[in-house]
Structures are given as C-alpha cells and as structure tokens.
Amino acid sequence: MNIWMLLAMIFMIFLVIFQIAKASEYVSVLKGEKKSREQANSINAVLMIVFLVVGLIGAYYCHKHLTPMTLFPQGSASEEGKEIDKMFIITLVLTGIIFVATQICLFVFSYLYREKEGRKSFYFPHNNTLELIWTIVPAIALTVLVVFGLRHWYKITGDAPANSMVVEITGQQFGWIYRYPGNDKVLGKRSFKLINAAESNVLGQDWADSHNNDDLMPSKMYLVKGVPVKLIIGSKDVIHDVGLPHFRLKMDAVPGIPTTLWFTPNRTTAEMRAETKNEEFEYEIVCDQLCGNSHYAMRGVIEVVTQEEFDKIMSEVKPNYFAAFPDKDPANAKKEAAPAADSVVAKATK
Amino acid sequence: MSHEVALNMHDVAHEGGHHHHEESFVSKYIFSMDHKMISKQFIITGIVWAIIGGLFSVLFRLQLGFPDTSFPWLEDILGKWAEGGKIKQEFYYALVTMHGTVLVFFVLTAGLSGTFSNLLIPLQVGARDMASPLMNMLSYWFFFAASIVMISSLFVQTGPFSGGWTAYPPLSAVHEMSPGSKHGADLWMVSLALFVVSQLLAGVNYVVTVLNLRTKGMSMARMPLTIWALFFTAVLGLLSFPVLLSGFILLIFDRNIGTSFYLSDIFVQATQEILPNEGGSAILYQHLFWFLGHPEVYIILLPAMGMSSEIISTNARKPIFGYMAMIMSMFAIVVLAFLVWAHHMFVSGLNPFLGSFFVLLTLLIAVPSAIKVFNWLTTIWRGNIRFTPAMLFALGFVSLFISGGLTGIFLGNSALDIHLHDTYFVIAHFHIVMGVASFFGMFAGIYHWFPKMFGRFMNPTLGYIHFWGTIVCAYLIFWPMHYEGLAGMPRRYYDYSQWASFKQFGSLNQFITIVSIVSFFLQFLFVFNFFHSMFKGRKLTNPNPWNSNTLEWTTPIDCGHGNWPGEIPEVHRWAYDYGKDGVDFIPQNVPVGENESEAH
Numbered sequence: 001m002n003i004w005m006l007l008a009m010i011f012m013i014f015l016v017i018f019q020i021a022k023a024s025e026y027v028s029v030l031k032g033e034k035k036s037r038e039q040a041n042s043i044n045a046v047l048m049i050v051f052l053v054v055g056l057i058g059a060y061y062c063h064k065h066l067t068p069m070t071l072f073p074q075g076s077a078s079e080e081g082k083e084i085d086k087m088f089i090i091t092l093v094l095t096g097i098i099f100v101a102t103q104i105c106l107f108v109f110s111y112l113y114r115e116k117e118g119r120k121s122f123y124f125p126h127n128n129t130l131e132l133i134w135t136i137v138p139a140i141a142l143t144v145l146v147v148f149g150l151r152h153w154y155k156i157t158g159d160a161p162a163n164s165m166v167v168e169i170t171g172q173q174f175g176w177i178y179r180y181p182g183n184d185k186v187l188g189k190r191s192f193k194l195i196n197a198a199e200s201n202v203l204g205q206d207w208a209d210s211h212n213n214d215d216l217m218p219s220k221m222y223l224v225k226g227v228p229v230k231l232i233i234g235s236k237d238v239i240h241d242v243g244l245p246h247f248r249l250k251m252d253a254v255p256g257i258p259t260t261l262w263f264t265p266n267r268t269t270a271e272m273r274a275e276t277k278n279e280e281f282e283y284e285i286v287c288d289q290l291c292g293n294s295h296y297a298m299r300g301v302i303e304v305v306t307q308e309e310f311d312k313i314m315s316e317v318k319p320n321y322f323a324a325f326p327d328k329d330p331a332n333a334k335k336e337a338a339p340a341a342d343s344v345v346a347k348a349t350k
Numbered sequence: 351m352s353h354e355v356a357l358n359m360h361d362v363a364h365e366g367g368h369h370h371h372e373e374s375f376v377s378k379y380i381f382s383m384d385h386k387m388i389s390k391q392f393i394i395t396g397i398v399w400a401i402i403g404g405l406f407s408v409l410f411r412l413q414l415g416f417p418d419t420s421f422p423w424l425e426d427i428l429g430k431w432a433e434g435g436k437i438k439q440e441f442y443y444a445l446v447t448m449h450g451t452v453l454v455f456f457v458l459t460a461g462l463s464g465t466f467s468n469l470l471i472p473l474q475v476g477a478r479d480m481a482s483p484l485m486n487m488l489s490y491w492f493f494f495a496a497s498i499v500m501i502s503s504l505f506v507q508t509g510p511f512s513g514g515w516t517a518y519p520p521l522s523a524v525h526e527m528s529p530g531s532k533h534g535a536d537l538w539m540v541s542l543a544l545f546v547v548s549q550l551l552a553g554v555n556y557v558v559t560v561l562n563l564r565t566k567g568m569s570m571a572r573m574p575l576t577i578w579a580l581f582f583t584a585v586l587g588l589l590s591f592p593v594l595l596s597g598f599i600l601l602i603f604d605r606n607i608g609t610s611f612y613l614s615d616i617f618v619q620a621t622q623e624i625l626p627n628e629g630g631s632a633i634l635y636q637h638l639f640w641f642l643g644h645p646e647v648y649i650i651l652l653p654a655m656g657m658s659s660e661i662i663s664t665n666a667r668k669p670i671f672g673y674m675a676m677i678m679s680m681f682a683i684v685v686l687a688f689l690v691w692a693h694h695m696f697v698s699g700l701n702p703f704l705g706s707f708f709v710l711l712t713l714l715i716a717v718p719s720a721i722k723v724f725n726w727l728t729t730i731w732r733g734n735i736r737f738t739p740a741m742l743f744a745l746g747f748v749s750l751f752i753s754g755g756l757t758g759i760f761l762g763n764s765a766l767d768i769h770l771h772d773t774y775f776v777i778a779h780f781h782i783v784m785g786v787a788s789f790f791g792m793f794a795g796i797y798h799w800f801p802k803m804f805g806r807f808m809n810p811t812l813g814y815i816h817f818w819g820t821i822v823c824a825y826l827i828f829w830p831m832h833y834e835g836l837a838g839m840p841r842r843y844y845d846y847s848q849w850a851s852f853k854q855f856g857s858l859n860q861f862i863t864i865v866s867i868v869s870f871f872l873q874f875l876f877v878f879n880f881f882h883s884m885f886k887g888r889k890l891t892n893p894n895p896w897n898s899n900t901l902e903w904t905t906p907i908d909c910g911h912g913n914w915p916g917e918i919p920e921v922h923r924w925a926y927d928y929g930k931d932g933v934d935f936i937p938q939n940v941p942v943g944e945n946e947s948e949a950h
Contacts, residue, residue: 021811044737066833069854089726091886095756102752109730121667121929122732138720142713157702173619182865192615236617238521248769252698256614259699261500282850286838288772292528293439296843
C-alpha cells in the first residue's frame with residue numbers, strides 16, 4: 001500500500017476517534033457531570049483489572065516463547081559463567097516475586113477503591129512500623145544480592161589461573177586481530193607508532209624484540225576446551241568491546257589502556273553444534289561499544305577445540321614475522337613466495 | 351522572613367498591575383517574563399521536540415524491523431540519506447544519537463522540569479513570580495538557541511553527529527573516525543553547551559525561589575511533594591551539569607585545537623595515519639560524562655515522581671502516605687545519584703575494588719525507591735479513587751517505575767552487568783524506568799495542570815484512549831526486549847541478520863517496530879487534544895476543578911502576571927489534608943479549626 005494512502009487512512013481514523021471523544025463531552029454535559037464521571041470511573045476501574053490479568057498472562061506467554069531464543073537454555077559456555085547464570089536466576093526469582101506482588105497491589109487496589117457513592121477515604125498519613133518494614137526488608141534482600149554479586153565479581157575480575165594460555169585481541173575499525181605468543185610463551189613488544197599495514201605490521205610489532213618472531217596471528221580465535229584463557233584486550237583507534245555472550249563476559253577495548261579478561265571454555269564448538277542441533281552455531285565475538293559506521297558488522301569468531309586440534313591448527317599458522325620479512329621464512333628459502341593463507345589479520349576492512 | 355517577602359512581592363504586584371494592559375504581543379508571548387508563559391513556551395517546544403525525536407526512533411526502528419525491505423518514500427523525504435529507500439548506516443547512527451540526545455535533554459529535561467518547575471514553583475509556594483524573571487526568560491531562550499543549533503546540525507553536508515548520545519571519544523574526538531564526527535559533532539557539542547547554560551540559569555532560579563519566596567506559613571515541611579521534587583531536581587542539575595560542560599569543552603579542544611585530554615595511542619584506519627596524541631585517557635571522559643549522566647536520570651525522574659505523588663494523593667482523596675519518608679527518600683536518591691556514576695563503566699576496565707563500591711551504592715538506591723513505591727501503594731489503599739486521565743497516567747507511572755526499577759537490580763550488580771551491559775536488556779530497562787515512566791509523569795502533569803495553564807479542560811475520553819493505548823504499547827515494545835538482551839543482543843546495531851547468535855529475533859524486531867509505529871501515531875491523539883483544547887476545550891467554571899489543596903488552585907482562573915490579584919494567601923497546614931475528620935479536602939490556606947484533630 002502506498003504510504004500516503006496509509007497516512008490518509010490513519011488521519012481518517014483519528015478524525016473519527018476525535019469526533020467520538022468530542023461527542024462524549026457533549027453527552028456528559030447532558031447527562032450531568034457526576035453521572036458521566038461515575039461511568040468513566042467504573043469503565044477505567046474494570047480496565048485496570050483487565051490490564052493486570054492480560055498483562056500477567058502476556059508475561060507468561062512471552063517467557064514461554066522467548067526464553068528458548070535466549071542463551072540460557074544452553075547454559076554458559078564458560079565455567080565462570082555458570083555462577084552468573086545461577087545468580088541471575090536468584091535475582092530473577094526475588095525481583096519476580098516483588099514485581100508480581102506490587103503490580104497486583106497497584107491494579108487491584110485501583111479497582112477495589114474506585115470512587116463510590118458514600119465511600120469515605122481512610123485518613124492514613126503515616127505509620128512508622130510499616131515504613132520501617134519496607135525500609136529494612138529491601139535493605140536485607142539487597143545485601144544478600146550484593147554479597148553474592150561481589151563474590152563472583154571478584155572472582156571474574158581477579159587474577160587468571162597460572163596455567164592460563166594468553167591471547168591478545170585488538171580491535172580496529174572494523175575487525176579483530178588475534179595474536180598468540182607462540183613457542184616462547186611471551187608476546188613481543190609493540191607500539192602504535194610502528195603500525196604499518198603496507199609492511200604487514202598491522203599491530204605495530206617491534207621487530208627489535210625477538211619475542212615477536214614467533215608470535216602467531218590466526219584469523220580466528222582458537223581456544224582449548226577446559227584450559228583457562230587470559231585475554232589481553234586493546235584497541236588501535238576507538239573504544240571497542242569484546243562481547244562474549246555465550247561465555248557471559250564482556251570487556252571494553254580502550255586505546256592506550258590494555259584490559260584483561262579470563263575464562264575457561266567448557267564445550268567445544270563441535271559439541272555445542274551437536275547440543276543445540278544447529279550446524280551453524282558459532283561462538284561469536286560481538287562488538288558492544290559503538291565504534292563507527294560498521295560497528296554492527298564487527299564480528300569475530302571463537303572456535304573452541306580440543307588440545308590436539310589446537311596444536312595442529314597452530315602448527316599450520318605462520319608467524320607474522322615471515323610476512324614482514326619474507327626472506328627469513330624457511331619456506332621461502334626453498335621456493336618462491338607462496339604467502340601463508342591463514343597468516344595475516346582478520347578482516348582489515350576499510 | 352516570609353512576612354517581609356510577602357510584602358515585597360505585594361509591591362511588585364502593584365507595579366505589574368500597572369503595566370499589565372500595556373504589554374505588547376512580543377513582551378506577552380515571546381520575550382515574556384511571566385513564569386506561566388515561560389512554562390507554556392517550554393511545553394510547546396518540548397512537544398515539538400518529542401515529535402521530532404519520536405519520528406527519529408520510528409525511522410531507525412523501520413531499519414531494525416525490516417532490514418531487507420526498501421521503502422521508496424524514505425528516499426523522497428530523506429534524499430541521499432536513504433538512497434534506494436534504505437537508511438544508510440551513518441544516518442542510522444545519527445538517528446540513534448539524535449533520538450537519545452533530543453529525548454533525554456530537550457524533552458525530558460527541558461520539556462519536563464522546565465515546564466513544571468516554571469509553572470508550579472511560584473504557584474505552589476505562593477510567589478508572584480520566580481526570583482529572577484529575567485534569568486528565567488533567558489533560560490528559555492538559551493534552550494531555544496540550543497534547539498536551533500541542534501536542528502541546524504541535521505542539515506550539514508557530512509551529516510549530523512553519529513557517535514551516540516554519550517559521545518565517547520575517540521570516536522567523537524577524531525574527525526576521520528566517522529562521517530558524523532565532522533561538523534555535525536561540533537554543532538552537537540555547541541548545542542549542548544548552550545543547553546547547559548540554560549539549565550544552570552533555570553536551576554539557580556528554582557532553588558532561590560523555593561528557598562526565599564515562600565509565602566507566609568509555607569514552611570519547608572509544608573511544601574507539596576511536587577515542589578520538593580522540583581527543588582531536588584534543580585539542585586542535582588546545578589551540581590552536575592557544570593561537570594558535563596567541562597567534559598564537552600575538553601572534547602571540543604581535543605577535536606579542534608590538538609590537545610590530548612582523551613586521546614592516546616591512536617591509529618586512524620581510514621587514513622592509515624598515526625595520531626601524535628599521547629598521554630590522554632578515553633576513560634576520563636566517561637567519568638566526566640557519567641558524573642552528569644547518572645544524576646541526569648534522576649533529573650528526569652524526580653519531577654515525574656513528585657507530580658505523580660501529588661496527583662495520586664489528590665485523586666485518591668487521601669493524604670500521601672509517609673510524607674516525610676517521601677522527602678527523605680528523594681533526598682537519599684539525590685545524594686546517592688552522585689555516588690553511582692561508575693556503574694555505567696563496569697566493563698570499561700575499572701578497578702574491580704572501586705567497582706565494588708559502586709555496586710553497593712547502586713543497589714542502595716533500590717531502598718529509597720522501594721519506600722516510594724510502597725508509599726504510593728499505601729496511598730491508594732482504601733482511597734476513593736477518581737480515574738481522571740492524570741490519575742491513570744500517575745498510576746501507570748508507578749507500574750512502569752516498578753517494572754523498570756526492578757531490572758535495575760540486575761544491572762547494578764556488576765557480575766550480572768558484565769553479561770547484560772550494552773545489550774537490549776539495558777535498552778528495555780532505561781526506556782521503561784526513565785523514558786516511558788517519565789513521559790507518563792509528564793502526561794499526568796499536563797492533564798492535571800492543563801486547566802491551570804489554559805483555563806480549559808482537555809478532552810478526557812481522548813485522554814483515556816491515549817493512556818490505555820500508550821501503556822499497552824509501552825509494555826509490548828519493551829518487555830520482549832529483555833529477552834533479546836538475555837541473548838546478549840547488542841544495542842546500536844544497524845542490522846542483526848548476519849549474526850548467528852541474534853538472527854532468530856528478526857520477527858520479534860518486526861513486531862516491536864510495528865507496535866512502536868502504532869504508539870508513535872497514538873501520541874498524536876494527545877497532541878491534537880492539547881492544541882485543540884487550548885482554544886476549544888471545555889471552559890473551567892470552578893477555579894479548583896480537582897478539589898485540590900495546593901495554592902495554585904486559589905488563584906483566579908485567568909490570573910495575570912503576579913498570580914493573585916490581592917494578597918498572597920497564607921498557609922496554615924500541609925498540602926495533604928484529604929479526608930481528614932471526614933472532610934473531603936481542606937486547602938492549605940484554610941486556618942486550622944478549633945476542634946480539628948492534631949495534624950499529621
């Protein structure tokens with residue numbers, strides 16, 4: 001349908017509603033203000049109850065149909081996230097009870113105490129006991145939640161376990177760059193002043209530091225099931241955010257200020273695909289901080305694999321050092337350049 | 351003290367009376383210094399902005415609901431921003447940014463507290479006008495100037511600002527980071543700087559008027575809760591807006607004169623250029639921004655709370671329950687509002703130990719909020735409720751405040767916030783508790799005080815349709831969004847269809863878009879009702895149409911500048927003697943009777 005037709009139709013509907021409303025005003029003058037007010041009052045009082053009942057049914061319906069679309073049925077993909085899910089449920093139950101109780105009070109009271117001939121309102125300006133109760137009870141409930149919350153907060157934000165593997169993840173407009181320390185287990189030094197995409201140095205690795213020589217930069221983030229991972233998060237330009245909804249985690253990537261995050265994946269991508277019966281399942285890295293035009297397309301992929309698979313994948317990735325200095329690449333010493341397919345950056349889209 | 355003041359103000363009234371008939375059109379309607387006229391200017395500008403801001407949201411919801419459809423008429427109205435009938439990415443982000451800025455600042459700050467502080471403070475405390483009518487007029491005109499600059503930013507070649515209403519640097523600080531970071535961003539910042547000036551001029555005035563110009567007998571402990579709320583709002587604004595201004599000024603410096611307050615270690619992808627800036631901190635801006643940003647939530651919410659309290663008490667024909675507790679809880683909210691800003695930054699790399707303080711203080715806010723909710727519920731318990739449109743909106747406010755407030759408990763708890771941060775859960779939370787709830791407070795206020803402003807009633811039937819339609823739409827739009835947030839669906843995305851994790855919400859997004867369009871058009875019922883009733887509404891015959899106790903209803907129906915033609919009435923009691931000793935209502939200016947039972 002033509003949009004202008006649609007607008008004209010809406011306008012006509014408005015006109016009708018408007019005329020009815022205007023007419024009701026004249027009717028109320030004829031009937032007497034008191035009578036029409038009583039009538040409007042009882043209609044609205046009944047609507048209050050209808051709204052409450054339909055609303056609560058709607059909330060249940062929503063819960064039934066939308067919960068399967070959230071991440072909760074599949075559970076947290078990280079060990080640490082399981083605690084968060086538990087905490088979420090506790091908070092949900094607690095606030096749910098208060099929600100239902102207070103909304104019922106609000107709408108039922110509105111219905112019960114609608115204006116009636118002869119009813120006198122009850123002069124009840126205050127009552128210290130009542131007020132004390134509803135200061136103290138919420139305070140206690142919240143204290144419980146704070147204690148639970150902070151326990152998990154300190155655990156998640158605390159130091160990563162000593163056996164963690166280290167992965168560096170760097171955001172740029174609009175993609176992610178992953179770097180693994182390689183055999184020496186140390187990430188080489190880098191500086192934003194050395195960034196030079198033309199010379200295959202998108203991270204600004206300092207080649208004077210030999211720790212850089214074996215640093216690997218695969219196009220996906222590969223993690224090992226059951227092995228804790230510590231992410232070192234940075235950004236080259238604006239603030240990005242490493243959002244990991246399946247693992248229940250998230251951390252900003254701020255230029256100039258490195259941040260960290262650690263977790264332990266508990267299921268491989270393949271296991272998750274089987275479990276969710278979804279062949280397309282993927283652990284996605286979501287940019288959660290507005291970073292420019294293509295913010296919505298700043299997608300990264302994490303593939304959780306077993307230790308053997310991981311070792312095999314990493315052995316096939318060439319260090320970026322060889323891309324920057326092709327003559328140092330032992331493969332090139334034998335035959336002429338055949339650039340490693342999986343070596344350079346994720347997508348450096350412009 | 352108040353006696354002297356009353357005398358002084360009386361003199362002013364005489365002067366005002368002499369000049370009254372000589373007022374030209376310009377001095378009466380445009381550069382007016384009458385607080386009542388200024389409040390009308392604020393509300394009408396606010397309505398215009400609300401329509402524009404709402405239209406922005408309809409446009410970007412179209413993109414979210416129908417990412418694969420093209421609408422040729424969009425190109426007709428938007429030109430190059432919607433080539434082929436599809437909104438461009440940069441324009442989508444501009445729409446999101448402008449929607450947030452306009453609604454938060456221009457509608458729910460200026461339109462809400464600007465309108466009702468101006469209208470109600472002098473009338474309810476018993477003053478002839480604001481302490482400084484000139485500053486009051488200037489505050490409107492600075493707001494107007496801010497509006498003009500903001501509108502003009504929509505028409506610059508490179509497009510309006512598109513860095514989000516929070517304007518985080520470096521995205522907002524470096525021109526090459528996005529098209530919207532060019533001149534659109536400068537205009538946006540200038541507009542908001544003008545807006546801050548307007549808020550400060552207004553805030554000083556409100557505070558001084560409440561403290562110094564109360565009529566005889568109007569002690570602080572007798573003030574209606576509306577005045578307490580508006581007073582606290584003004585205090586919050588005065589203490590926090592300057593911080594925002596300083597943050598913006600540093601940002602303008604970083605953008606235009608090469609300073610490094612917020613910038614360090616930056617490589618511009620688009621131009622492959624290494625920026626020389628070093629030593630700045632992008633996080634510093636977030637602290638400065640949220641030091642206003644969080645109190646801003648209460649600047650928006652408190653007036654709605656105050657007006658709802660007043661309206662609920664009046665229409666339940668019962669005193670507000672726990673008057674002192676209401677004031678103390680608002681005071682607690684004001685104090686805590688300054689101590690929780692970093693809960694917007696839990697995932698910014700904040701020191702976890704510092705974060706834990708913000709968790710504690712944030713969840714502490716739930717206590718005064720709970721007190722307020724239970725007090726409202728007790729106020730309607732055993733009342734004799736009249737469902738005027740204003741009362742319905744006030745009750746709707748309470749319902750929304752409960753729904754949106756409770757989800758705040760999830761977000762305030764940092765461990766849970768990590769998962770929910772910057773997802774649709776947050777969108778749902780703050781739209782319900784701050785956006786829609788405050789709008790409900792504002793609608794309640796307009797329906798309730800319209801007779802005072804224009805001497806006519808709004809049409810109640812349209813009001814009822816407006817209320818029921820809006821509350822249903824509000825829940826239909828925002829309730830399902832919580833589930834999207836639980837799936838980790840991030841906010842500020844142009845299109846979700848490429849994401850394995852979020853594409854299942856396509857049809858839900860479509861549903862939300864359709865409801866939001868319906869709800870947008872529904873608001874025109876209100877707009878029609880407002881402007882039509884201004885000229886053609888049923889005339890007021892009784893100066894106190896709601897049988898209310900507060901002083902504004904003791905003025906004549908069409909009171910001129912100066913409010914009371916004679917003496918300002920003296921106040922003898924609090925504002926909530928409804929149903930006392932079996933008497934339906936006893937206005938504040940009625941002396942305490944000999945046989946009357948002891949006051950509350």
